[in-house]
Amino acid sequence: MIQILKNVPFTSVQIKDSFWSPRLETFRMTTLPACLTQCETTGRIQNFDRAAGQDPTPFEGLFFNDSDVYKVIEGAAYSLMNHPDPELERKIDAVIDRIAAAQEEDGYLMTYFTVAAPDKKWTDMEKHEMYCGGHLIEAAVAYKQATGKDKLLQVACRLADHYDSLFGPSKRHWVEGHEEIELALVKLYYATGEERYWKLAHWLLEERGHGHGRGMIWDKEDWGPSYCQDDVPVRDIHKVTGHAVRAMYLYSGMADVEVVSGGAGYEGALRRVWDNVVHRNMYVTGGIGSSRSNEGFTGDYDLPNDTAYCETCAAIGMVLWNHRMNLLYGDAKYADVLERSMYNGVLAGLSLSGDKFFYVNPLSSDGSHHRVPWFDCSCCPTNIARFLPSIGNYVYAVSDNEVYVNLYLGNTGSIHLGNGLILRLQQTTQYPWNGRVEFAVQPEQEAEFGIRLRVPGWCGSVQVNVNGEAPEQIRIEQGYIRLWRRWAPGDRIVLEMDMPVERVYSHPLVMMNEGKTALQRGPLVYCLEQTDQEVPLNAVQVPSDVRFAIRHDSGLLGGITVIEGYDGAGQRRLTAVPYYAWDNREAGPMTVWIPEEQPKSLRVYTGQIVGRS
Ligand SMILES: [Zn+2]
Numbered sequence: 001m002i003q004i005l006k007n008v009p010f011t012s013v014q015i016k017d018s019f020w021s022p023r024l025e026t027f028r029m030t031t032l033p034a035c036l037t038q039c040e041t042t043g044r045i046q047n048f049d050r051a052a053g054q055d056p057t058p059f060e061g062l063f064f065n066d067s068d069v070y071k072v073i074e075g076a077a078y079s080l081m082n083h084p085d086p087e088l089e090r091k092i093d094a095v096i097d098r099i100a101a102a103q104e105e106d107g108y109l110m111t112y113f114t115v116a117a118p119d120k121k122w123t124d125m126e127k128h129e130m131y132c133g134g135h136l137i138e139a140a141v142a143y144k145q146a147t148g149k150d151k152l153l154q155v156a157c158r159l160a161d162h163y164d165s166l167f168g169p170s171k172r173h174w175v176e177g178h179e180e181i182e183l184a185l186v187k188l189y190y191a192t193g194e195e196r197y198w199k200l201a202h203w204l205l206e207e208r209g210h211g212h213g214r215g216m217i218w219d220k221e222d223w224g225p226s227y228c229q230d231d232v233p234v235r236d237i238h239k240v241t242g243h244a245v246r247a248m249y250l251y252s253g254m255a256d257v258e259v260v261s262g263g264a265g266y267e268g269a270l271r272r273v274w275d276n277v278v279h280r281n282m283y284v285t286g287g288i289g290s291s292r293s294n295e296g297f298t299g300d301y302d303l304p305n306d307t308a309y310c311e312t313c314a315a316i317g318m319v320l321w322n323h324r325m326n327l328l329y330g331d332a333k334y335a336d337v338l339e340r341s342m343y344n345g346v347l348a349g350l351s352l353s354g355d356k357f358f359y360v361n362p363l364s365s366d367g368s369h370h371r372v373p374w375f376d377c378s379c380c381p382t383n384i385a386r387f388l389p390s391i392g393n394y395v396y397a398v399s400d401n402e403v404y405v406n407l408y409l410g411n412t413g414s415i416h417l418g419n420g421l422i423l424r425l426q427q428t429t430q431y432p433w434n435g436r437v438e439f440a441v442q443p444e445q446e447a448e449f450g451i452r453l454r455v456p457g458w459c460g461s462v463q464v465n466v467n468g469e470a471p472e473q474i475r476i477e478q479g480y481i482r483l484w485r486r487w488a489p490g491d492r493i494v495l496e497m498d499m500p501v502e503r504v505y506s507h508p509l510v511m512m513n514e515g516k517t518a519l520q521r522g523p524l525v526y527c528l529e530q531t532d533q534e535v536p537l538n539a540v541q542v543p544s545d546v547r548f549a550i551r552h553d554s555g556l557l558g559g560i561t562v563i564e565g566y567d568g569a570g571q572r573r574l575t576a577v578p579y580y581a582w583d584n585r586e587a588g589p590m591t592v593w594i595p596e597e598q599p600k601s602l603r604v605y606t607g608q609i610v611g612r613s
Contacts, residue, residue, distance in 0.1 A: 001267050003259045004330035005399055007323075008415055010392030011081050011145075017410025019432065020391065022558065023354075027388045028079055030354035035072045035385045036091065038374045044069050045095055047111040051102035061376070063112040064128035064178075068382040069095065070135035073152070075385035077142035082389070089147060096143070096152045099136075103155055107162030109136065122166070124215035126177035126228070130204075133159050134184035138386075141191045153191065160188055164200050173212040176204060177228045179246045182253025183320075186260050198260045205250075205257055205264075209233035227294055237269040239276040243296040244289030244309070245379075247277075248317025255324035274325060276300075278337055282318075284504060284518050284592065285348070285525050285579055286341030287361050289314045301509035305363035305593055312358055312380040315345030316387050323394055326406065330399070332479025335406040336457040338394060343432060343523040347580035350384050352558050357381040358583075364591040367530065370583055396425070402450035404480060408437045408495075421447055423487075432522045433552060433561045435459070435497030446488040452480035453495055458520060461498040467491055497522075501548035501563050506593075516593040517542055519563055519576050521550070526563055526576035530588030533575060537589045540574050543567035544598040557581040 015021060039045050043060030048069075050059060076092050079085070103109045110132050113121045122129065133156075140156035143149065163181075167174045176182075185201035188194070213230040217223055225231045226241040229250050240247050251273060254266040280300040282288050287310030289296045290303050295311060318341040326334035349358045356371035359380045374381060395411060397404040400418035408431040415423050424442040431437060441451070455462050455476060464474060464481055475482045483493065499522045506513035519526040530537045545568040552561045556577075563576040574594070582590050 001258050001263050001328065003328050005327045005397035005404060006418065007327060007393060008396035008398060008403075008413060010078070010390045010395075012414045012416075013392030013395050013411050014082070014413075015392055015409060015411045017429065017431075018559065019430075020409055024388065026352075026354035027385075028083060028085075031350065031381075031388070032072070032075060032079060032088075032385055034355045034373070035068075035378075035381055036076070038378065038381070039069050039072055042374070045098060047115065048098040048102040051109075051111040051114040052098070054101070059112055059115040063116075064132055066109075066111050066132045067128070067135040068378050069099070070132070070139040071379075071382035071386050073139040074135070074142045075382070075387075075389055077139065077146040078386060078389035080146040082392075092143070093149070096149075096155075100151060100155050103158065107158040107165075109133070109155065109159050122172075122174075124177075125175050125213055126215040126217040128178050130163065130174070130176040130181035131178040133163065134180035134182075137181075137184035137188050141187050142386075144191065156188065157192065157194075160185060160197055160200070164196055168200060168203050173207060174204065175207050175213040175228070175230050177213075177215060177217055177246075178243075179229070179249040179253060183249060183256050186253070186256040189260065198257065201253060202257050202261055202264060205234050205254060205266075209236065223294060227296070235265045235269050237273050239300075240273055240281055240288075240297050243294060244314035245295070245311060245317050247296070248288075248314060248321050252317070252321045252324055255321065255328055259328065270325065270328075274334075280507075282337075283308060283310060283345070283363060284340075284506075284520070285310065285315075285344035285361065285363065286318055286337060287311075287315050287345035287363075288318060292360070301507055303506070303510050304512050305591070306365065308360075308362045310345060310361040310363075312346060312349030312361060313383045315341045315349070315361070316383050319346065319387070319394065327397055330397075330404065330478060332406070332454045333457065335394075335454055336479070339407060339456065339523045340525075342391070342394070344525045344579050346384070346387065348582065349380055350388075352581065352584045357384065363527075363579075363593065365583075365589060367587050367589045370587065401448075402452055402482075402484075404452045404454070405439075406454050408432075417449060419449075421449060423449075425451075432524050435495075435499040435522060437495045437497075439493040439495070441487050441491040441493065442489050443487050446486060448484075448486045450482055450484040451487075451493070452477075452482050453493075454480055456497065456523065458502065458522060459497045459499070463496045465494050501550065503542070503596075513593050515595055517596050518592050518594070519548075521561070521563060524578045524580070525592060527579045527582050527590050527592045528574060528576055528594060529582055529585070529590050531586050532562075532577065534572070537591060540594060542594050542596045543573050544596070546573070557584055 044065045049055040110129050137156045140152040144153045182201045182204055185197045189198040208230050209232040213225050217227050228246055258264050258266045289309045291298045292309050319338050322334045322338040348361050351371045356373055357380055358371050359375055395407045396413050398417050403415050408429055412426045422444045426440040429437040502520045503517040504520050533540055547566045549564045550561050565574040567573050
């Protein structure tokens with residue numbers, strides 16, 4: 001399979017707007033330092049000293065805690081790429097020295113086994129050995145790109161070579177219980193040019209579904225091989241199973257191997273399972289994984305709200321996978337899901353203050369669910385730490401002669417088309433608060449090429465003009481408005497997307513949401529918090545003659561647009577705030593799905609979404 005689009009890396013996208021810039025500033029000032037400090041004070045970094053034989057105290061924490069350190073390094077590297085910071089770089093260099101000292105002679109590196117269970121290495125495929133290695137690889141590749149320093153990359157290569165020496169055709173079998181190594185090995189190939197790395201990723205994918213898995217998970221009766229996607233060969237996957245984050249990393253790795261191998265036969269499975277996830281197993285917030293017990297999936301349409309698991313990492317996984325699907329097929333529907341997960345499922349995972357996190361993201365709460373500074377299992381905070389500084393990755397993509405605009409946010413992109421043409425594209429917008437986006441187009445010289453603007457799935461009506469004139473005919477292909485013409489420096493595009501308040505409905509098989517609606521405006525899903533209502537939350541209904549009004553309040557929750565619903569008598573009956581911003585004020589109940597006084601007839605059904613009033 002030939003990938004249709006290429007990514008425009010976040011290092012080529014300078015973000016400057018009123019929505020993301022303050023968040024990224026908070027990330028640099030608060031979130032990243034907090035995660036680094038937590039890794040230090042919880043013994044996560046000290047475990048490397050223990051493994052290096054420089055600290056006699058016992059191993060501390062969960063067996064896969066190394067991965068958190070790697071993810072914070074990856075996030076620091078991304079931050080350094082756009083914001084050089086010698087003090088931060090010095091700190092990370094020191095951590096890398098401690099990691100390198102912990103690597104064993106043969107290349108093995110995982111502090112839990114070195115310190116606490118050296119005779120148990122490679123005996124249980126559920127012990128995250130290659131999962132940790134995958135995160136090390138991603139951190140190493142990022143840090144080399146950011147700083148030019150390759151000490152960590154050398155550690156990563158030695159580790160990957162160690163894997164390659166033990167596992168592979170005519171060597172030992174291995175089914176890594178928590179996927180991650182697959183996509184990381186493809187990254188390592190791109191960073192080093194060593195083909196054996198992506199070939200090992202391919203082999204690891206092909207190991208699945210043939211009965212080779214061994215370990216604690218495989219022996220658990222109620223979980224079994226499907227928990228870690230070892231129930232069928234990957235090319236035969238029809239539906240999503242098991243642990244949500246693992247599934248997302250698996251599909252991301254499959255997409256990567258499909259591309260790098262020139263065709264591994266995974267296309268059908270990827271398309272099928274995407275339909276299954278998005279249309280039957282996804283919440284309106286773009287969150288996935290309804291069950292706490294397996295941190296993952298149960299049955300189609302089983303999408304409870306109060307007990308929704310929706311791990312923050314799983315929403316990040318949705319972004320990672322849908323980004324790859326968008327590049328593979330050049331279809332805007334994947335960017336729609338990416339945007340939904342990013343603005344709702346992921347963003348809710350972090351407090352506005354930048355130092356508290358959700359692991360679990362329910363769609364309703366009795367008021368007892370709150371963000372905290374850290375977890376014993378802190379995969380989510382450290383995933384946010386590497387996700388936020390790289391969001392520029394998802395804004396643009398290119399083909400030989402067209403640029404695709406996937407996300408609308410204030411930024412300047414330096415874009416290289418496949419045919420060698422270089423252009424700058426500047427977006428000015430108040431998105432996601434309104435749907436007007438102005439583009440300044442600056443090709444190096446006058447040239448004929450295409451600009452494709454995504455028409456978001458939520459958008460029912462759109463206007464566009466170029467230099468003040470509407471095109472004779474708007475062509476929409478695969479969800480993009482296609483503007484093909486001779487562009488000159490100084491050309492301007494104005495895109496106006498209507499952004500009314502929408503009522504959305506669930507598929508009728510989502511029992512919990514019968515007679516209920518959710519409010520969405522643009523990419524943002526809204527919720528009701530008790531503190532904004534005049535009556536108890538469980539008495540709030542959407543009036544049958546509701547009139548919605550919006551009001552931007554720059555002083556509320558970092559600046560948000562509030563939705564207010566009035567009845568026929570002009571009484572305010574509800575006030576909704578963006579879901580991502582909930583639980584940043586006084587504690588109280590919250591709900592996304594709201595009973596309707598007279599439910600409207602339903603239209604299009606897909607899991608927890610779609611179906612406009
Ligand atoms: Zn997590």
